[in-house]
Amino acid sequence: MTVSPDIEANDALPAEGTPGTQFQPMSMRITIGFFVAIPFFAVIAAIPMAWGGWLSWVDVALFILFWAITGLGITVGYHRFFTHGSFKAGRGIKIMLAVMGSYALEGSVSQWVADHRKHHKFSDVEGDPHSPWLEGDVKFAVLKGFWHSHTGWLFDKEQTSVKQYAPDIDADPDLQLLSKYYPALVVGSLLIPAVLGGLITWSFAGAISAFFWAGLFRVAFIHHVTWSINSVCHIWGKRTFKSRDKSTNVWWLAIPSFGESWHSLHHAEPTSARHGVLKGQVDLSAVFIRTLEVLKLVNDVRWPKPERVERKLVDPSLAPRIRGYKKAA
Ligand SMILES: [Zn+2]
Numbered sequence: 001m002t003v004s005p006d007i008e009a010n011d012a013l014p015a016e017g018t019p020g021t022q023f024q025p026m027s028m029r030i031t032i033g034f035f036v037a038i039p040f041f042a043v044i045a046a047i048p049m050a051w052g053g054w055l056s057w058v059d060v061a062l063f064i065l066f067w068a069i070t071g072l073g074i075t076v077g078y079h080r081f082f083t084h085g086s087f088k089a090g091r092g093i094k095i096m097l098a099v100m101g102s103y104a105l106e107g108s109v110s111q112w113v114a115d116h117r118k119h120h121k122f123s124d125v126e127g128d129p130h131s132p133w134l135e136g137d138v139k140f141a142v143l144k145g146f147w148h149s150h151t152g153w154l155f156d157k158e159q160t161s162v163k164q165y166a167p168d169i170d171a172d173p174d175l176q177l178l179s180k181y182y183p184a185l186v187v188g189s190l191l192i193p194a195v196l197g198g199l200i201t202w203s204f205a206g207a208i209s210a211f212f213w214a215g216l217f218r219v220a221f222i223h224h225v226t227w228s229i230n231s232v233c234h235i236w237g238k239r240t241f242k243s244r245d246k247s248t249n250v251w252w253l254a255i256p257s258f259g260e261s262w263h264s265l266h267h268a269e270p271t272s273a274r275h276g277v278l279k280g281q282v283d284l285s286a287v288f289i290r291t292l293e294v295l296k297l298v299n300d301v302r303w304p305k306p307e308r309v310e311r312k313l314v315d316p317s318l319a320p321r322i323r324g325y326k327k328a329a
């Protein structure tokens, strides 16, 4: 087979850039900017809106419902299932988790998985797409690092190569289809709460109010909680478990992040289906996975083994706090 000059010319473009990356065009960066900024304006507007009486119990209920559906789509679907294979699931559950995650407006499953696998491969060293620790010795390095790890990295010209880091996701026909219709999922994620709000209150004002709280505000909330795992949970908090990076456990993010802020354990045991492994560490994603397992909707769940967890503890005296821990005879 001869290679046409066109293909040779294309190969010369910086499509791959640094190894393991792919070029992100300006149009995509503008689109991302739009979807980062608009929901964020909703956060700024939230207090005057609530103060002015534009927040009803219907809005609160719809916010919680869509926060749970889309938050678990990211934590259980995108993260623990698609990225790390913490459990096995049939086609129906796979599609359900991918749709739930897509509704969080954090991009298609393939790019998310690729970014996150690369983060684990190079965590907090050169090659990590969103480490807060690679901003060098500049003044305000921590601030700059925080911004980069929280949001700035989304706008990098070079993004993680899906072909290299998520070939399994890229080759799945169901996920390809969802990726193709991703814009429709975005519209659905914002419009479904509005339609429900309108029907429940039987008013146009109810639809607008639900669109704001369970649509825009909820998207911003999930965005910033997810990004806090990349920023806060690599800067502040407690290093409870041994890993080669700077990941930490942050207790106050446990409930909003559905258990993902037990990030020190996650870097020590990335395939574990439970991140909150010590007694008292709330992990709602693990509760959801366990529920699916009891209902026989998922199988081969990789629950953490207490003896392995014990070996990873920085402070061995914490061993009795491990869930399911039995003292050796
Ligand atoms: Zn991390």
Ligand SMILES: [Zn+2]
Pocket: 079, 083, 084, 116, 120, 266, 270
């Ligand atoms: Zn992970």
